[in-house]
Structures are given as structure tokens and as C-alpha cells.
Amino acid sequence: MRTSIVEQLRTKELARGQMAICSLGQAGFILKADDGTFAIIDPYFSDYCEQTIGYSFKRLMPCLVEPEEVDEIGLSAYLITHPHEDHFDPIGIRAMRDTAFPFFAPSSVVNQLGELGIGGDRCHPLRIGDEASAGGWRFEAIFADHGELAPDAVGFIIRASGRTICHMGDTCFNAEEWAKLNRRFDINLLILPINGKFGNMNEAEAADTVALVAPKKAIPCHFWMLPGNSGGDVLEFLRLAETRAPETDVLLLTQGEIYVLE
């Protein structure tokens, strides 16, 4: 029998300074730090999008990690970039039994967490520029522009294991803001959308983003999950990013793949 992804992550030995990154599909990732603690960002567990929007948002890839399995690893933090269904999954959150970990998210999400009965003491509303921490994890909410669809959307700088990760959330291209990220942070890994829908960057804009932010490594996301809201030509992104950002190592993760960031 195949070992579950959560079990693979749980038993993964990390040397000091390493961080494990596991893609859950769409914009979801589980992160494990070298002290054995975990954070999760934007996991889409259920078929909530199909239920609320219809077949154009039917998930094409199965859920690889159940919320109940995430309970077993004892999260340090749950991050949500904005309230859209494929990033903030109330079905998945309701299924979780672990009530010990905090949520970090914009106010619009925190309000909806309240409607799910998740108390204010567990919810930390963040606006662009706000910083927070949980155990050995440090977070900063950064610029994202998802337009009127999600006016308080954010991205996140995530720090643990001495590494700096930037998850851009859902956002359009903004050269000035990406240059700021480059100036402010030495980013080990950039995670960015390439779907080119609902205001998000497309593959060419995402490749330009990699060049402007100049991270050591980059991973594309938001493709191959929902027919109406994934997309983006991933091979074209890889080709363009390799040409436009030759200093960055651009990686393609399978959903469920665990990558160890050095």
C-alpha cells in the first residue's frame, strides 16, 4: 500500500535549514520546517467550488490530503490569502477536529471563519504590511491585487528554517510591487499563479514576475485543477521563465510531490 502524503511528510527528516514543500494542487501547499512543525496555505480539500459555482469549477484532480489527516500533524498555522472558494474551503475547515492552531487571513476571511464558529482568539486578521508569528514560523502579509473580486486579498512572506518563501496568492501583475519585493526580501522560493483568469497573471506575466522578484527558486500554481479557473500554459511559463529569469531555478511540482528546499 502506498504511504499517504501526510505520513511521508510527517516522517520526512529535515536537516537544519531545510524546508519541505508539498503541492496540494490549485494554490494549496503544506510546509514543514526543520523543527518538525507544519503550516498550510490555501488548501482546497473538497468539491465546494463545484457545489457553489457549477461544473466549470468541478475539481479534475482528486483531493490528495484529507482535512482529517492534517489534524494528525498538528498544524502551527493555517494561512488563507482571500475568501474565494478554491483558497478558503469551509467544508475542509469544518471537517478538521484539531482546534489548537491559529488562522492568519484578511478580515473578509476572518469574518467567514466566525460564521463557521471559529473563535476570534484563533483568528488573526492581517492587512498588507502586517506581521505575525506562530511557534518558529513568521509571516508578513504582502501586496496582492485581485481587484474588486477580493479587495482585501493578500500574499504571504513565510519564514521558517531560516528560509523565506513568498506565496503571492491571487494577483494581477504589478512591476513596481514586484521590484519592491526584490528590494525587501531575499526569497528562497516564490510560489505564483499562472492561470490568467479573473485578473490573475497569465504565464507570460508570471515569467516576468519571476524575473522582477528574482527568487532563488520558483514554483507555478493555479493550473490543472478547475476547468473554469485553472489553466495557464505551464510549459510556456517554464520556457519563458527560464529565458527571462535565468538566475532562478524554476520547478514544476506534481500535486502531492514533496520538494525539499535547501
Ligand SMILES: O=c1ccn([C@@H]2O[C@@H]3COP(=O)(O)O[C@H]3[C@H]2O)c(=O)[nH]1
Ligand atoms: O461563476 C463564477 C466564477 C468565478 N467565481 C469566483 O471568482 C474567483 C476568481 O478568483 P479565484 O481563483 O480566487 O476564485 C474564483 C471564484 O471563487 C465565482 O464565484 N463564480
